[in-house]
Amino acid sequence: MSKLGNIGAKLHRGEISYDFVGHRKIWFGVSIALVAISLIGLFARGLALGIEFKGGVEYQANVKVTDNTVSDFTAAVKATNAQDLGDPVVATIGTDKVRVQTRPLSQDDIAKVRTAIAQEAGVQPDQVSNSQIGASWGEQIANKALWALGVFLFLVFLVIWAYFREPKASMAALIALVHDVLITIGVYALIGFDVTPATVIGVLTILGYSLYDTVVVFDKVRENTRGITGSNRFTYSDAANLAVNQTVVRSINTTLIALMPVGSILVVGTAVLGTGPLKDLSLALFVGIAVGAYSSVFIAPALLAVFKEREPGMQALRRRVLARRGATLTTASGTPIPAAAGAAAGAGAGGGATVVAESARPQDRPKSTRAGATGTTPAATSRPKSSASSGRPQPSRKPRSKRGK
Known part of the structure; x- marks a missing residue:
């Protein structure tokens, strides 16, 4: 068995442990700091909404990408002096394509920008594709995303309540989920990646992953606390901490296995493709899986222990x-x-x-x-002798050959 496997076995048997629940003030402080940084980034910088949410015109053309491609196409589009053009967003896709996004324009200005892009790329205007997305459509997408998130959280609360028959478990799980969403959105705001429908899909996906890990830990907590009020051996926090120790190695293994392919997709989507749904989806998944694993081990069980320890029965x-x-x-x-x-x-x-x-x-x-x-093994003690037999001779049986007929 590997060293990590031995550690996991000892954690499961309770031979070694770390006081996750007992140090909850540290984890709560770390989470509050991360959420505060995320909110500051969100309100100070805001989200870079993609064209699907804010509306506009998107152009794509085939071109040999160089170091000056972005700056050259930006200058060419600005030179058209189109009305309400603003700052165009120019990005390269791989090594042979460029994408230009602008605000909503009139038909005449759309034609002028298309011609300027074709001249810069050295192709005919009909070889430059363009598509228009209205702001109202983007608003509908945003509203549907918020509705989906709200319905998801409501159903999560009901399902966990029904499964564990404990509303406090639902509250702890929902707080951990909101914690994961805020940190993930904050990372998007700080990095400046575009928020697209792929981002929304990624966020909803990581909510399910985080919830799955949390439910596994809570199930072990329920197993350890079954009939706990009839015993005087350990508190609810002790039992919850034991449950975290019994599942922490499994959480680490599943998280690392999930992060490796997602990290590869993120590298390919960012360094090779440069843009597109792969980059948007993989960043949400990578950040969300990592933060979800953290909250499932350090935040959700500690919150559940805090809620339960306030009950009169648990205090007694x-x-x-x-x-x-x-x-x-x-x-x-x-x-x-x-x-x-x-x-x-x-x-x-x-x-x-x-x-x-x-x-x-x-x-x-x-x-x-x-x-x-x-890390030490208690010394083995020998089995005590019966007091009834101490100091008293024991009967011995005669050999069969000397017994009386």
């Missing part, structure tokens, strides 16, 4: 677990509180009391916090 369970472990609690001012007093004071999830020491009894702690988590 936490107090019982701390009392059983013999933990020493401290208030916010640092004053020590005995375990029994801490239970009465409400040492719930985030209730103002924190654990600073635990009993050395490994059997009272979850697998993820036992001595095996430090």
Whole structure:
């Protein structure tokens, strides 16, 4: 078995672990920073909407692409002085084609720009293709995309609620999905890639991928927390953290396998083709898959644990677990509180009391916090002898040859 496979097996058995849920403040801080940067980029720079959304005219012509192709065609189009031309968007497609996009123009101005492009490319005007896209059509596409996103999120909430019978799981999953969408859109705003219908398809696709990974983790959480209120061994957060450790290697493997082909498509679409739906689709998929894997491991389970730990039953369970472990609690001012007093004071999830020491009894702690988590194996103990037989001779049977007839 490989080294990663051994680590995965130990994580699944609880022999080693990392406190993902316990360090949730760090992950929440990282996510808040990423979302803030994305929103700043979105409002400061805005999205570079493609012609499908804002409308306009698109021209394409065959030409041998050089280092000056973009600047030459830009100058040629501007020289037409077409009304409401604005700044044309010129891009190369591979090594033998150029694409020019402008604002909506009149028929006369469309003909003038087409002629200028043909002269610069050294071809006849009828060899330059052009297509018009109205702004109203682009607005309809944008509205349909928003409707699709809203319907998707609503159905996701209902499906997760029905599957786990837990609305808090739906809330945690939706927050993670919104987190993924905001960061992906923010990357588009910061990089300046065009937002096209292919981008919308990519965003909807990564939502499904992120949701799939989150549901796998939540299913393991449900398995670990089944009947948890009837036990005093570990809290809901402990069980959720164990579930993350049991699935983290699988999440890493599936994410890397998914990112490799998408990354190849992104490189080909950007470096070789230069533009087109492949580039727009692959960027959304690459960013979304990476961010979705991050949220499925670090954000969604921690949010679920926070929501569940606020329930009175889970708070009572936490107090019982701390009392059983013999933990020493401290208030916010640092004053020590005995375990029994801490239970009465409400040492719930985030209730103002924190654990600073635990009993050395490994059997009272979850697998993820036992001595095996430090990399050492507890010493084997021999089976004790029965007290009833100690100090008392045991009967011995005579050989068959000496027994009485």
